[in-house]
Amino acid sequence: MSIKNVHHVCIQTECYKESLEFYTKILGFEIVKETKNFHNREYNTWIKLGDFMIELQTNKLGDKLNNWNSLNAGIVHMCFMSCDVKEEYLRIKGMGYNNFKNKNGEDVYKVEDGYLFKVKAPEGTEIEIRDLQI
Template sequence: MKNAYIHHLCIQTKSYLETVEFYTEALGFEIVQQTPNFHGRAYNTWLKLGDFYIELQTGKQHEVLKPVYSNSEGIVHFCIWVEDLPFEVERLKKLNVHFKQKDGEIIYEVENGALCKLIAPEGTIIELRNNRGI
């Protein structure tokens, strides 16, 4: 795959308005395109952060979406690198973002840096990381 790169992740949600607000207000994504009534879905929306996109969509009409389970196969989380992790955590606390804690801590040290994990309204786990040396 010469000259290839990851373009987007697709995330489904049953809490569309809350999810759009989370990704735009808390994480800084911008809405690039919002399409109502998209092939049996209430919405299909493209969100962008830098060169990375999320295709956010509601389930198809009369479809029941099951909750995300973090111990399943497939993508477990995605990560956003931030310059000042403590600043971002304090900013997100004011927005009542739900953090996943480890041993009672929001920010914890890992090899080559520190990280925290957020849980989006639809259940996606998002890691914020401040790397050293990677």
């Protein structure tokens, strides 16, 4: 097989500035390349965390995007590993970001032998942060 690894996922957003700030300031991605007026889009931007990249782009001019829904087929969330989930949760919350997915009254909860939490990006992408390798 010639496939080597995951290169990127593409996320469309109608709230570009807020999404870019979330991924760079909250999650620590760095901007690799930001292109204005890209194929009928206001922005197409490549951001990177380690070897993983996101292509963050605005909707095509005149198009209205559908809201994210956990009942959509396909990718439901992205997951990032953390050495200390509770510390990472407190770091994000301490930055004033509060759009967490609550489960049974808890933002951080135990799953199998580890912990995780889910935070929603401004455009609606669900991000899971966990500490247990599968």
